[in-house]
Amino acid sequence: MDLFESSSSSSAEDIPMYLELIPDNRIFRDRTNPFDMYDNEEFCARYRLSKESVTNLMHACYNNIAPVTHRSKSISAMNQILCTLRFLATGTFQAVIGDTVGIHKSTVSRILKVVLREFARIAREKVCMPDEPVAIQNTKTAFMAMHGFPNVIGCVDGTHIKIQSPGGENSEIYRNRKGYFSYNVQMVCDPNLKICSIDARWPGSTHDSTIFNASMLRMQMEQEYENCILLGDSAYPCRNYLMTPVAHPRNVAENNYNNAQIHTRNCIERCFGVLKRRFPALALGMRIAKETALTAIVAASVLHNIAIEENNILPAPEVEIPEVLHEDAPLGDAADGNAARREIINTFFN
Template sequence: MNNFETSSSSSSDEEFIYTRRPKVYRKRTDCFEKYDELDFYQRFRLKKQTVLYLLDEIKEQIQLPTNKGGCITPLQQLLLTLRFYASGNMQIIVSDFMGVSRSSASRIIKKVSIAIASLARQHIRMYENKRELEEAVEKFYEIASFPKTIGAIDCTLVKIDSPGGNDAEIFRCRKSYFALNVQTVSDAKLKIRDIVVRWPGSVHDQTIFNNSSLKQKFENGVFGQYMLIGDSGYSLKPYLMTKLQQTRTPAENLYNESIIRTRNVVERQYGLWKRRFPVLRFGMRLKLETTMAVIVATAVLHNIAIDMNDNFTEEDEIEEDDEDVLPPMENNPNIAENIRNLIINEHFARL
């Protein structure tokens, strides 16, 4: 008998009989007690006060029906999920850190992410009244004197595993990896005012905007004469200003300089968002539905952190790496060009 042959005797079979491993309840660290504010922040990317506020918001949704055995408390579930967002590591590493099984970690990350994402209507919203609109315009004007602006729009790629199936290749982005193309609108404080998380990485930024409810609101005049600003990948619209491809006058140069500096807030927002939650930079090996929930959940946390002054230090804030600017899919100037010319001639020519 060679080394690759196996015996068919009953004694040999008995050696390989599967026995269920006994359930082990691991000792779980009290992270609030173990870590001071700085160490806690470095591991979970939020301050203790912010975590407690968030816990109150979602506790009922993630509370387990029993406290028997090794029940994982809502706080432990939340910290495990935050650790996953903050480390960008595989689930098994996060599960070991928090003292739970890998399967439990997977279920917890999905459940807590959905619970946090459910707060999006409360924490991610466009302006609801004239006072909020005027405050937004004032904050943007302070950056580089660009008028009537209430948001900077752009898209960013979030790396994912191949979702599989016949349509998997539509998720392959122009940088050759699988991704979701996520659209956001940033305000002057770097808060996310609108987010769209459902499009594959190969889809053009303009297509995402064209199919968004946000565009319909602007088309229907919900925001009056106020505007968004975007890069050259977007078509010029009466409510969406883009820079000039060529400039001939000092006023046109000022216009371009102003729109570039003002639009920079959305790049800084992406940099801050991804730096706080590295899972957005390193990619996610999760089911597509869970990945989308994680992206929205981290956007909610990003806004909550800003509202609670849970901010990064200056050296932590970085801009997102420059991405290739896609050519616009359509460009119907007419009224939009007239509005842009009016802004240049009536505003920037007088600065």
Template structure:
């Protein structure tokens, strides 16, 4: 039997469609697709170019701008990687590598763009800003938790990631300033962890415990899922007089800033609304990267989407039933400002 010659056919060359995704688009269209205007995209490229520039001589290597566009499209839509690859005309493996590289680069900027007020000047500015909201004194930030869905990580950690609403998640704790910018974020705890435990173990919780026992240095506002501490004011569950009612009203009106902040954040980056089909460690980096981008958008003057007050769905608050050693501070605060 004669041998049949084998011919290796060269794969047909395919041209990427990445640049076509921005050509001819005005700023409004760019924001709808990538959440940033043309000028802000240029700033982002300048920030990340030294990290993402490919050290290769290949003619068709992805530029820094192209990598950023792919990643922003993924974060803004929450689409599957295959859909993102089809949109830009690149292979799914390339999409995965690009998203990992860009998210890691943005994650590395977290200490530059997410800052907690630690200096006297920063605290004074924060307390003045919050006081203008509803007359609540000495507030340096609002704190709350929200849950980000993720795919089951499998055994042996599967049960730890099931929250009180019976889906797998990461419990994300964040604080924000008067303008709705994140000033701290902890996104490494499984969904079954109580908000009070996350706060106690977080860097911001330890900082406040060590440096803010004096109420004059300011406090956070949190819901009843947190303990009442000298540096963390919580609402009164059963107010007994008008002064306590006024305290609760001012507390709720001011603390709602963190709820709206979560709403804008999740509305802007839809990946935070869907089930992220990645391992928890990678989800943590995506969450922090979205927080950095959220603060960048405010700093660079990008408009925020319209958000309903009930946009952020999260498990019902489980009231804290441990020691409430901040009650004395809270009672003195009510006597001084709300009687």
């Protein structure tokens, strides 16, 4: 009998057992090298940081993300960083991100968890309030030069970062009053739109004042900063270190105060706009686990500060960023806050 003769009576049952045990060959995809493919402007448009900034970032994280072996076409530290930056720059599906780099979506998921955690790890160094006397005075001078508001070291506000439904019994606490799931993230910025403080652990239904009252920022302002002021909107109670607008101005001095306060505080709104334009994943929503999304918010803040420090150009958005209004009901003011605000109005705006 001819062993190679085909027979119509052959079936899957005739296949020898040893052939069924042979695994499929692994498929290795070709991986691109964006450093060679794009000039610096095109590279920055796709990855939101310049080639030099990405190189510096890789050196800072290399020891913790570099592959332990080069066998089986392991993914280099640079490709891991670029994969993560591309995710933040687009907020698209992980399968699409994997296709641009040449890896599977499950690998993208593992990379995001590791690299975002490494970016967030340097937040203590890159996201911090001014603490040296010279730095504090320079910040006050810069804010004063804007619209004449004295002793300001930062502007505080909250912004909603959209996430997918976290699921579970407590998922509804993440639904904000706009109807979508989010984290309500408190930030403080300086006159250059750098983020000085971030508290990203609160679900979207939490009020701004609740976040502030439970934050490390409040303790810092009460215990470490003397004769220093934060500017906030009417969602915060007025305190001697936190100035809010006068709800119903009755004279020229109060109107002057409100104009200076609102125009100076505008820098935190612009900071949110620049942050979400640079990393649209924060505006469009992240299709990742809520714990990873939390890490991504802190990581994006670190990268935002790096981009400002190293004068990276803000590229035009690849997608339309929706405008998110953040308004809260006015709160009652504390007595000491009212007295401090009245003193500022009489001294500087009368």
